[in-house]
Amino acid sequence: MFPYHGKVAHLQAPHAYTPEDIVHLHTIAAENNLIIIPLVQTFGHFEFVLKHDENRGIREIERYPNALCPTHPDAFPLVTRLISQVVDLHPDDKFFHIGADEVWHIGKCPRCQDELEVKKMSTNDLFLSWVIKVAWWIKKEYPHLTLIMWDDMMRQISLEKLKSCRIGEIVEPMVWQYQAKKFDLPPDLFNRYSAVFNGIWVASAFKGATGSTQFLPPVQHHINNQLTWVSVLSEYKHQFKIFRGIALTGWQRYDHYAVLCEVLPVAVPCLCLCLRVITHESFTEDDHDYVSQKLGFPHRINVVPFPRPQVIEQCMSFPGHKIYVGVQMWSNFVCKYQAISNSEGMLGWFSDYLRSRNFTNPVQVENIMNPIIEVLENLVELRTHLIPWLLEVFYEDTVEEWIGSFINPLVEKLKSVIEECKKQILIGGRVRDYKKIEY
Structure with missing residues (x-):
């Protein structure tokens, strides 16, 4: 610089x-x-x-x-x-x-x-x-x-x-x-x-x-x-x-x-x-209250932001507070995706092994797909707001890097999982001929 x-x-x-x-x-x-x-x-x-x-x-x-x-x-x-x-x-x-x-x-x-x-x-x-x-x-x-x-x-x-x-x-x-x-x-x-x-x-x-x-x-x-x-x-x-x-x-x-x-x-x-x-x-509590009020927080600043998801304050007044809110929202969505990825449904009925053999239960697949669609829609909407918020503060290349490093890869990952869900639902739980497995 x-x-x-x-x-x-x-x-x-x-x-x-x-x-x-x-x-x-x-x-x-x-x-x-x-x-x-x-x-x-x-x-x-x-x-x-x-x-x-x-x-x-x-x-x-x-x-x-x-x-x-x-x-x-x-x-x-x-x-x-x-x-x-x-x-x-x-x-x-x-x-x-x-x-x-x-x-x-x-x-x-x-x-x-x-x-x-x-x-x-x-x-x-x-x-x-x-x-x-x-x-x-x-x-x-x-x-x-x-x-x-x-x-x-x-x-x-x-x-x-x-x-x-x-x-x-x-x-x-x-x-x-x-x-x-x-x-x-x-x-x-x-x-x-x-x-x-x-x-x-x-x-x-x-x-x-x-x-x-x-x-x-x-x-x-x-x-x-x-x-x-x-x-x-x-x-x-x-x-x-x-x-x-x-x-x-x-x-x-x-x-x-x-x-x-x-x-x-x-x-x-x-x-x-x-x-x-x-x-x-x-x-002290007085210190915590004083700083929180100065920055426009209606409640005390959250000093323990993990684990997620958490309730997000949105009425602050300090410069850049919209980015503060947007990144916390992003963190909540990441947590929701991770919870789905580690869920019993994903691990028990939608593993890489089962998908590679097109052997999935559409009831379970739909239960997996619907919350992933919701997370994807939330992320895409957040991206439309977060980009202009970031541009108020950062150069375009910094915004492109942050979005490209964190949000876009997850968006593409979610799209890929949803497409795989749709494919498995179309198969409809029918038994396929198994390929010979070599160990």
């Missing part, structure tokens, strides 16, 4: 922001007492760059587009070019995030393996050397920026190594954890980090993080995630000279190639509840 230009113009999405759009975003942010922190991935999660043939040569593993090769001579000029273009359109920003999480492939290519062998380095050394190289370049070119990076690749690195490489002088870690109750972090993590870094950030999630094809955020899970962070921070944040704050992340995809998970309008109630938890460091 960034308007990259020049040698990296090929990275632009067809509907990328214009420079004027970015200026406007900064204006809106300032009017609402917000700051913008750009994030540019500089190591892992580099798919948006490495998917292009022009950049394929700097992949760490040629067949995988996830991570760049830190020893490739073209890698550093490319990364600094991306950073420069972003910073140039964010001249007044004070913070900059360099990513660097989940570098799954490191030290795998022949060039990196030679580097490790010649310099007697570990993959941790290679990771740190690249991050420090990028960070020092940014600090030299843009000394006004405070740099942030994800922390996960440093969690198992010893205190001695973190100190000796001086990474604490140039970046601040953002510790991410998205579990509801118990965090999967080394027990000495904050002790080590406090001995290395002056400032620290943490990150929770208000959507995403619970499933790559999730439609609705499990709100109570995300509320519990915030509450767990409140508890963890009360114990450890005093160890740092500066606690910067918490980032409530909202995932759109698990990576560049994944399908969309919860779209933003569906997660606005969850975001507001999570913000309330963080600012009040608790979650």
